[in-house]
Amino acid sequence: MKLIVLIAIYTFQTYAYVPPTRVILEKTVQNSGTSSYQIENEIRFSNPDIPTLKETWSIENDRTMKLTVTPLVATPPGTLLPKLTVLYVGGMKYILLGNSKESVKVPPELAEKFFHFRKVDSFIQHLNLLGVLNSTQGHLELSRLNRSQGVINFGIGKPSEEGSQGSSPYIWIEQDLFVVKKVRFSEDAELTAHNFQVFQKGLNYPMVKSLTWADQKVKINTLSVSMVKKFPPTVFQSSQLEDSKAFQQNFSRWNVVTEFYKRFR
Numbered sequence: 001m002k003l004i005v006l007i008a009i010y011t012f013q014t015y016a017y018v019p020p021t022r023v024i025l026e027k028t029v030q031n032s033g034t035s036s037y038q039i040e041n042e043i044r045f046s047n048p049d050i051p052t053l054k055e056t057w058s059i060e061n062d063r064t065m066k067l068t069v070t071p072l073v074a075t076p077p078g079t080l081l082p083k084l085t086v087l088y089v090g091g092m093k094y095i096l097l098g099n100s101k102e103s104v105k106v107p108p109e110l111a112e113k114f115f116h117f118r119k120v121d122s123f124i125q126h127l128n129l130l131g132v133l134n135s136t137q138g139h140l141e142l143s144r145l146n147r148s149q150g151v152i153n154f155g156i157g158k159p160s161e162e163g164s165q166g167s168s169p170y171i172w173i174e175q176d177l178f179v180v181k182k183v184r185f186s187e188d189a190e191l192t193a194h195n196f197q198v199f200q201k202g203l204n205y206p207m208v209k210s211l212t213w214a215d216q217k218v219k220i221n222t223l224s225v226s227m228v229k230k231f232p233p234t235v236f237q238s239s240q241l242e243d244s245k246a247f248q249q250n251f252s253r254w255n256v257v258t259e260f261y262k263r264f265r
Contacts, residue, residue: 021133021143024154026120027178033116033203036060036231040223042072046216050254054223062116062126064089064236067265069247082247086265089236096241097248103238109185111264115193115205130185131169132157146172153181179204189213189264200227211264216256218264 019027036059043053054072059065069084087094093106106113108129117123127133133156146155157170172182183191190213193206209220234240251257 018143018145018154021156022120022124024143024156024173024178025123025127028173028180029117029120029123031177031179031202031204032062032118033199033201033205033227034118035201035203036228037199037203038224038226038228039205040225042221042223043069044219044221045254045256045260046218047254047256050251050257055220057112058228058231058235059112059116060231060236061118062113062122063091065112065116066235067112068242069261082250083242084244084247084261085242086244086261087236087238087241089238094238094241096243096245098243098245101238101241107263107265109189109264111183111191111209111211114180114183114191127156127171132171145175151175151181157184177204179206191264197225199225203227211260213263216259218256218260 037057039055039057039059041055041057043055052072054070056068057065058068065088067084067086067088069086070081073081085096088106088110091106092103094101094103096102108126113126117126124133143154143156144159146153152175153172154175155170155172158168159170167184167187169186170184171180173179174181177196179193179196181193185191189211191209191211193209195207196204197207198204203225205222205225207222209222211218211220
């Protein structure tokens with residue numbers, strides 16, 4: 001019996017068809033939706049002393065997004081909560097702190113981006129930036145069948161060599177659904193996504209995500225996903241950013257919160 005199972009596994013791994021990398025990424029992009037969306041998340045840090053946060057994402061595509069973050073607490077009407085507002089436009093990340101508007105390049109490990117690529121070339125360009133790919137076209141030898149989270153995935157990237165220190169950047173895309181199940185950004189950081197649901201205009205989005213790095217873990221639960229026909233133009237204008245200084249002052253005592261919103265947001 002064991003022999004039969006081993007033969008079946010070997011046959012599957014040897015003869016199962018693996019499409020070219022570009023084809024896999026094209027099919028994945030088709031699950032990113034064709035509309036604008038508003039997504040609400042619950043952010044839970046492993047440290048129980050850190051308040052649970054609520055994120056509201058306004059998303060037009062992978063290059064045009066806005067994030068608003070507040071503590072997820074019950075408060076009387078009219079109570080002002082510390083708020084973080086971040087704008088992502090044209091490859092830049094903007095935040096207003098007091099009278100100073102800061103701008104930096106969008107971090108390559110921006111986790112939300114992986115579920116909103118609308119063009120395959122943009123996806124490929126980003127995977128090149130992360131070191132997952134090294135070609136604008138994508139090559140068959142970079143894609144292979146791979147198991148993660150109990151399902152068969154297309155694994156894309158350079159596999160880590162046995163006995164080597166650290167791990168190479170890598171992405172797992174589910175074989176049947178063509179959704180991003182896992183991303184290894186570097187040797188100490190990983191994004192995983194679970195429980196995908198289909199929303200309006202073809203958005204296939206995970207209801208649970210997690211980010212792990214070093215000895216930290218953040219769980220991200222999706223609270224709601226709403227289609228938006230079109231956001232007002234002012235939503236994505238840096239001149240309309242709200243001051244995030246109070247949020248920074250309230251949460252800077254926890255390094256993990258600062259690192260999370262600097263590195264992965």
